[in-house]
Amino acid sequence: MAKEQSLEASARALPRARQAVLHPMNYVFTRQHIAGYIFIAPWFMGFLFWTLAPFLASIGLSFADWSIMGKAKFVGLGNYHKMLSGDVRYRSALWNTLYYTIFAVPLKQVVALAIALLLNQKLRGIYIYRTIFYLPAVTSGVATAILWTQIFGYRMGILNAVLAKVGISARPWLTDLNLAMRTLIFISLWNVGQLFLIYLAGLQGVPTHFYEAAEVDGAGAWHKFRHVTLPLITPSIFFNVVMGFINSFKVFTQAYVMTGGGPADRTLFYCLYLYYKAFRDFRMGYAAAMAWILFFIIMAVTLVQLALSRRWVYYEGAAPGGRRV
Secondary structure, three states: OHHHHHHHHHHHHHHHHHHHHHOHHHOOOOHHHHHHHHHHHHHHHHHHHHHHHHHHHHHHHOOEEOOOOOOOEEOOOHHHHHHHHOOHHHHHHHHHHHHHHHHHHHHHHHHHHHHHHHOOOOOOOHHHHHHHHHHHHHOOHHHHHHHHHHHHOOOOOHHHHHHHHOOOOOOOOOOOOOOHHHHHHHHHOOOOHHHHHHHHHHHHOOOHHHHHHHHHOOOOHHHHHHHHHHHHOHHHHHHHHHHHHHHHHOOOHHHHHHOOOOOOOOOOOHHHHHHHHHHOOOOHHHHHHHHHHHHHHHHHHHHHHHHHHHHHOOOOOEOOOOOEO
């Protein structure tokens, strides 16, 4: 009897729900709805005033010349024209960022995947090692940069002191034109905690029966990794590569703390130059234009990666071409 009454109540509620969807004005707010809106109000207000409003304001600011003090002067496409045609330091910053991205992103993927493979073992105390390798991801970027500065310093650096013990002369790791960028790329390998965690999750999601079938066919460790593991963790690889490219275009802290963009602008990254233009030269309009160029660069690179992912990313239950069946 109770079941029949429940079915009748559901049948009566269905037309009302359908009418509320078709006619939003008939939607009735309850206490739960009001409470929900109250809870999301702080986040929504923060997003509105501290994210969306500056985002929209930067569009108009990119077409103006404004030094914080005084009124903004409309210059049209002047900022973009000077940036793309006459600013040598801008081109240098863009090239440095691309160079860093090309080498740092693949190296970080390899290191993170290697760590994930090592930590994907069923050993006693493996959770402790996973925690240790993840710690750099939650460490302050400034504190980490200061630590590496103490290691790679020329006169008082720990690394040069160790090299001197074995008869190797000191190297200016952060001030040499050829070594500064390579040093920053090497330091970027320190913080792969988030990457290896994604890879570890992907590895643990690979069904064991695929490995068992490969062993029956006589596959060794390398063939199982090449033909089973890699194809099945391609979604994790794709996610890490996309986020790696985005984060590499926004690299800032290491160069700001350790080199300041030197020597001779060899480590002047895009975001660092943007910061200098905005808060050292007080050219807010120019910095806003730089930010929008960076936005379109990142968007274009991401769209290309999404398009190419259909050729190599495998999703379980998906047909060729990336469509799910």
